[in-house]
Structure formats: structure tokens, C-alpha cells
Amino acid sequence: MREDHIVSDAQKAALSPEVVLQEMKKNGVTHVVWLPDSETNWLYLLMKAEPWLTLVGVNREGLAFSTAAGIAAGGKTPLILIQNTGLMESGDSMRGWTLGMNVPVVLMVGYRGWTRHGVNTDTAATYTERFLNAFGIQYYLVEDGADAGRISIAFGEAKKTRRPVAVLVADEYHGFN
């Protein structure tokens, strides 16, 4: 067998960008406000091809929260797609533009540095959940495709509580951790 055909069980089970896109459609997402991270390129290519989605690229993650607040005020359904590093940069914007304005929005956050065995060497991972807890933001960990239903749970909770809810994408669409 050629090496590039060897696929681990973890990779077979990985959260696929197609599944993420299905979850977006199922939950009525109209706009994805995003800043790329190293693992979202496949998702980007899929999103770009969908006529029901508008992609709004920002260049600093804090701007994603105020953008999403405007989209939600206009009656549409934004999704924020960023990495945990950018999430931490966004603290005041998240506070003022989403928590302070009762904006129901799901944040899909690439969980850079997360490891299944719990020993991480990346402070981006060290502080991610602590950061969310400091703001009282509920979050759901999505490790692989079998967890994808948690994305819909997050949408339901955001709508019910009129607050941001995070989905931590722990395997960043590839199954390597």
C-alpha cells in the first residue's frame, strides 16, 4: 500500500468540512464572518461554492463580533469562524457587541494546540477554555464527525439564551491530534 493511502482510524472519523457545512445549512446560517486559520482551507473552498452563504472576511477577529452583531440585528444568521488565538484577541468586542447586545451567535473556534491526551505545549490551548469560562460562554467540544450534532446543540442554545455559544473544533478537520 502506498504511504499516502494509509489513513488512520482517527483520520477516518475526523470532522469533515462537508459535515460542518451541512450543520450550517441545517441551522439557517446566512453569513460566515471569518478569518482563516491553517486548517480551514477545505471548508473555505466548500463555503465559497455555496450560493446561500455570504462570506465576510475580516482581518482581525474582534471585528468579527461587531460584524456578526450587525448581521443579527438585520435579522440574518451569522456564524463566526475563527481560531482560539483570535478569540482571545476579541475579548472586548465579544463583551460589548455580542454579550452586551444579546446576540445569539455560534462561534466555531479552531482549538489550536489541543491534544486528546491532555498534555499540550501550546499556550493557545492552555488559555482557551479558561478564557471562555471567564466570560461565562458555554462551549461544546467537537473532536470528530460523531460529535457534529453538538454544533446544532450550540445553535439551539445560542437562540434560546440569546448569547454567543462556542464550538471548539478540537481536531481542526484533519484528525491528526
Next chain:
Amino acid sequence: MMDTLELLKIYNRYRGDAIVVPGRGGKHWVNISTQPNRDLPLGDPAMGGHASFAMGLALALPQQKIVLFDSDGDIQMGMGILATIAEQQPKNFYHFMLDNECYATTGGQPVPLAKTIAYDVIARACGYPRAYAYDNLETFSINIERILFDPGPVFVALKVKPDIENKPIGSRVKWRKRSQVQVVIDMQKELGIAT
């Protein structure tokens, strides 16, 4: 430099039924506007976000004209949004910026390059198809109708006198009559937006 109150009075003559995000001009605008349910006087949810909020609103409501009165301090904090707006090209977005050359709400300290930065040039370089700058009411009043008639996105830098506040935040006059959440709800009701 223009007086913000007088400038907003001139704009109001040509408002039509636009949705107005008055930004830091809000304390004047709430006393001028005759359509409060089409206003979003949010105060300052978090500095640097007014342009992105208003752009998001414009993308969500393409049939409505969205007018923002941004500020120089806000723009400098999130200047990258100009590229995003230029990329999205919302034809219903009218981006005015009150340039008082300082952080008025913290005592009037200057913003970087307060006297020399050319915001209209930056906006045009980012890709806004139209960008203007005015420093007196006469030329502003001559041009405002045409600016609002043509499609957006348009950027208009306006030199205004600073309304410097030096009191502790807790002892300042509260000009907002409704909460941030309430103004959004009122606008949504006005436009028949179900949430």
C-alpha cells in the same frame, strides 16, 4: 472644523428613511431625529466596531439605506474593516466619519497623526469607489444630497470640533434614552424583522 450638531441637522434634511447608526454623534442625533425607530444609537459597545456593525447591518438589509457616523478614533482602532467593506461593496452603505482629531471622551488626547492623516485617501486606496473629505458646513451642505443619491459604499471624512469630556464616566450626563438591546428591537419591529 464643523459643529457636529449643525452637521447632523444638515444631514437630517436628506435622511429619507435611512437607518442611522449615529456612533459618537449619537448624543446630538437623538435630539434631532424624528424617526427614532430607524436609529441605532448604541453609544460605545466596544471601541472600533461601529463600521463593522453597520456593514453587517447593510449586508443583512440590502433594501435599506444604512448611514453610519463613525469616528476617527474608532477607525484607527479597526482600520482593516475598510478593506472588508470595499471587498463586500454594499451599495446601501454610507460611511461618514466624524474626525475631531482626538479621543474626546477621554479628555482630548490626539489620535495618531491627527492633523495629517487622510482618511478619504485611505478609504479610496482600500477600494471604496467614492471617498470625500469636508472641513466646512458650506461645502458639506452643497454636496450631501448628491453623496446620498449615488450608490455606496461611500466614505466621507468630516472635520468636526471636539466635544471634549473630562468628567469621570460615572458623573457624565447619560444621553442614551434606550438600551442597546432595546434600540435593536425597536428597529426590528419597525422593519418587520422576525427574530
